[in-house]
Every structure is written in structure tokens, then in C-alpha cells.
Amino acid sequence: MNKITLKGKTELGKINKHIYGHFAEHLGACIYNGIWVGEDSDIPNIRGMRTDIIEALKAINAPNLRWPGGCFADQYHWRDGIGPRDERPLTLNSHWGDAPETNAFGTHEFMDLCELIGADPYIGGNVGSGTVQEMREWIEYITADHESEMSNLRRANGREKAWPMPFWGIGNENWGCGGHMSPEFYADLYRQFHTHIKNYGDTPMMKIASGYGGSDTDGEDLAVVMDRLYNTRFPVRTDGVSIHYYVYLRNDETQRAAEFSTDQWFETMKLAHHIDHVIETNDAVISEYDPEKKIWLIVDEWGNWFQVEEGHNPAYLYQQNTVRDAVVAAHTLHIFQDHNDRVQMANIAQTVNVLQAMILTEGEKMLLTPTYHVFDMFKGHQDATRLALDVEADDYSNGEDTLPAFSASASQSASGDVLLTLCNLKPDEALTITCDVQDLNVATVEGMVLAGEAMNAHNTFDQPEKVVPTAFSGATLDGQSLSIDLPAGGVVALTLR
Ligand code: AHR
Numbered sequence: 001m002n003k004i005t006l007k008g009k010t011e012l013g014k015i016n017k018h019i020y021g022h023f024a025e026h027l028g029a030c031i032y033n034g035i036w037v038g039e040d041s042d043i044p045n046i047r048g049m050r051t052d053i054i055e056a057l058k059a060i061n062a063p064n065l066r067w068p069g070g071c072f073a074d075q076y077h078w079r080d081g082i083g084p085r086d087e088r089p090l091t092l093n094s095h096w097g098d099a100p101e102t103n104a105f106g107t108h109e110f111m112d113l114c115e116l117i118g119a120d121p122y123i124g125g126n127v128g129s130g131t132v133q134e135m136r137e138w139i140e141y142i143t144a145d146h147e148s149e150m151s152n153l154r155r156a157n158g159r160e161k162a163w164p165m166p167f168w169g170i171g172n173e174n175w176g177c178g179g180h181m182s183p184e185f186y187a188d189l190y191r192q193f194h195t196h197i198k199n200y201g202d203t204p205m206m207k208i209a210s211g212y213g214g215s216d217t218d219g220e221d222l223a224v225v226m227d228r229l230y231n232t233r234f235p236v237r238t239d240g241v242s243i244h245y246y247v248y249l250r251n252d253e254t255q256r257a258a259e260f261s262t263d264q265w266f267e268t269m270k271l272a273h274h275i276d277h278v279i280e281t282n283d284a285v286i287s288e289y290d291p292e293k294k295i296w297l298i299v300d301e302w303g304n305w306f307q308v309e310e311g312h313n314p315a316y317l318y319q320q321n322t323v324r325d326a327v328v329a330a331h332t333l334h335i336f337q338d339h340n341d342r343v344q345m346a347n348i349a350q351t352v353n354v355l356q357a358m359i360l361t362e363g364e365k366m367l368l369t370p371t372y373h374v375f376d377m378f379k380g381h382q383d384a385t386r387l388a389l390d391v392e393a394d395d396y397s398n399g400e401d402t403l404p405a406f407s408a409s410a411s412q413s414a415s416g417d418v419l420l421t422l423c424n425l426k427p428d429e430a431l432t433i434t435c436d437v438q439d440l441n442v443a444t445v446e447g448m449v450l451a452g453e454a455m456n457a458h459n460t461f462d463q464p465e466k467v468v469p470t471a472f473s474g475a476t477l478d479g480q481s482l483s484i485d486l487p488a489g490g491v492v493a494l495t496l497r
Helices: 051-059 071-075 107-117 132-143 149-156 183-196 220-230 262-273 275-289 323-338 370-377
Strands: 003-014 021-023 064-067 091-093 099-101 120-125 167-170 206-209 240-248 296-305 343-349 359-362 365-368 385-392 395-398 401-404 406-412 418-424 431-438 445-450 475-478 481-486 491-496
Touching (some): 064 107, 064 167, 064 343, 107 120, 120 132, 206 296, 220 275, 240 343, 262 275, 262 323, 406 431, 445 475
Parallel strands (some): 206 240, 240 296
Antiparallel strands (some): 003 385, 091 099, 359 365, 385 406, 445 491
């Protein structure tokens, strides 16, 4: 029996808009030949950045953007990316295929992009190969309105006013590409960087610790980091702890993003579902130090990671995006919302042309992926109040493994509208779900559905609108009982008024 009870009077706190955040790394064609085409390009652009991408990100209310990496961040030296572009050094992106790095896209371009989108900037600072002084000066360059060498340098480079900087990451995956550091060593470095970096602006700046362990972490290494930060004579606090969670199937040569079997669909859903456990275990570690849940758990990289598409540079991580990705996105966002007391921010990897991309480009062409459309359909959840839902889902089984057949989440915005989103984890079976609406007076229901003709349906540059949201006619209201026909592998967003 697939059943939901929506409890209109049981409010479960705010869903932080920042869980709908994005991540753009200097990797493959995310920045160069993706977002950045240069001012002289024939592709319409605003100061070098593609207009269509800016418009697309504005349309989904992208709340924040993380940059410049990823692994790239711990090799990035910010001074390479300021000043006249033709004087910037040509460096090598040794993490990602030794690609030439012109440094044409640097601090000013990134901050400009954020302002154009209306997104808050989230910069990941270099701990792995940088110095405390380098990071300290970068933040002064960005945030100081005082008379100082750094702020004068910024002014000389064309920006009079300092920028607000709400989110600052101290390193990235320092257990891996960020330096292969032990958790003890990273914690000691965190203490040092944390002490010396200073925000000079009025907007508070959260200092975020690089999470410890990969997608399989149960929080053991984070426990070491937290112990070393807090259980000392001079505790150093953190505002946020990041974790990364990938549905990591890149080594499976039998599947690609748009070529897979129903068993592989199940395996993908199973891995996606496991993030619930990873959040719980990391939350438990943090709660030992912060039972009031003030520290943000930030999943600042997440998504599907499949084999690179044929004909593409293996280091550039370009993959297609199907309705399978849409369901993973919807289910993961539901799980984040289930943990809205701790998970306050997240960044899907990545924005353009890399991994579970929101947007793909080819020359002047651009398409919005099924994942993008989920973010569009779910945007009403941003900063809304989460409402309690009791979900009774049938099993979706494969061999010994069992998952819920669907997931759902509900929120109420300031206008009083209730957004109920659902996704069907089964690729080949439609579900009928009854929803008992309590303590709300619902007169109308309308919505959108995203579904494909096949489980690997996707958009191409020739057919960019094969998978797009359409008006949903599968919801009927009878008194305060709602019946919803959720298509196979489909995502539905309903507005109840
Ligand atoms: O998103 C691609 C890479 O995945 C990032 O650079 C790194 O942080 C993670 O391992």
C-alpha cells in the first residue's frame, strides 16, 4: 500500500535554500568552454560568461556556488587569477588531465558570476599546497574595505567595493587529493588556518572544515578531527563540516550514464539511498559536540559519477544525464530535507559539463538536463517550512536488497502554498499513491511531472526537450484525500492550495 499522511499542522523547521547549491570546478569543460567563453566569443555572453547559463541558473534560484574546486582548489593560487588577463600566467591543471589553465577565470570573474546569478559565493581555500598567509590575504582582498595593500590591489584591478563572503572552505578532501593528510594532521592545520583567516566585511563568514572520508565514511575520521578541535584546552570551533557523497560507478565498464540495465538502475538507487545512513552517522559524530545542531553539515559534492562518455577525455568527467539522474536528484533532495535540522547546505557536482551536470554545452548549443528540471520543480522548497509526512511505501526489491518504492517531501511557503514532491524509484512500474491531507484546507491541486519514455531517456543537442516537465493530470482530490498516479521513474511536484 503506497500511502502518505501529510500533517499540515506539524511544522519541522525551515528547509535551508542552500541545500539547492551548485559547484563549478576548473575541470574539463565546466569553467572553460562551459561557463566562460570570453568576451570576444560569438556566443552571447556577459563579460565573458555565457548568458544562457546565467539565465538558467537564475531561473532555478541557485542559492550559492562553490568554486574553484574540488581537488583543483588545493592547487589553486589566487594571485594567478587577478589583474589584466593577458598578463596572467599559463599554468597546468595537473589534477584534471594537465589541461592548460589560462587563469582567465579568477576571483573577479567568479564574484561577478555570483552577482549575475544572485548566488552566494562559496570559495574553497587552498590548504594542501598553499600557505596560511596566502589564504589570509585572499580573504582580505575580497572582503576588506579598509586602506590596505590587499584592498588597494583589488581596487587597482577594477573593484572598488569589497564583496560579502558568507562561506569559506578550509581545504577540500584533505584525506585524499587535498594532501593525503591524516585526520590528526588536518585538524591541526584547520586550527592554524581558522585562527589566522579573517573576514573584514559585515556579512558573517562561515568557516567550513573539509569533511573526512569518502562516500563510504561512517564518520570515524570526522570523530578524530572533531576530538582534536574540541577536546583540548583551547578548543577551536567550526561553523560547518563538509562531506562528499558520490554514487560512484565510474569503474563499472558495463554501464554508462545513458546505457544501463534495470539491475544497474537498482544499484544506483541503492547507493543513492545510502546517503541517508552517511548523514545519520556523521550527524551523530557532530552531535556529540553540538547537540543543539548549530554546526552545518554540508554535502558540498554529491551526485552520480559514471564512466566518461565515449570520445571524451577521461580526465574531463563528461557524462550524459537521464531520468535515472533525475530520480537520484529528487530522492537525495528528499533525504536532505528529511535531515533539515543538520543538513543546511549542499552542492551538486557539477554545474556544467561535468559529472551529474545541470547543463551541457556543445559550441553555442546548450541543454538543460533532467537533473536541472528537478531543481526547477523543487525550488518552492527553498526556505519553506517542512511539514511532517508519514510515508508508507511498498518495497522495491532486487535480490536480497530492498528500498522504498518512492519517496516524498512536503513544505509550506510563506504564501501558504504547500509543495508536495514525489519520486518513483522503480524504473518500470507506475505507482498509485494515496495522500491523506490533515489540518489543511486544500481546494485545488496542480503540478508538473518529469518522466521519460524509457528509463534512459535524456536530452541531446538535437532533441534538447525530450525530457522536460509537463503539466501533470494524474492527481485527483476527493475531499481531503489525494490520489496520485506516479509514472515509472517519474518525479512529480504538486502545489496544494
Ligand atoms: O567533483 C570531482 C572531484 O571529486 C572533486 O574535485 C573532488 O573533490 C572529488 O573527489
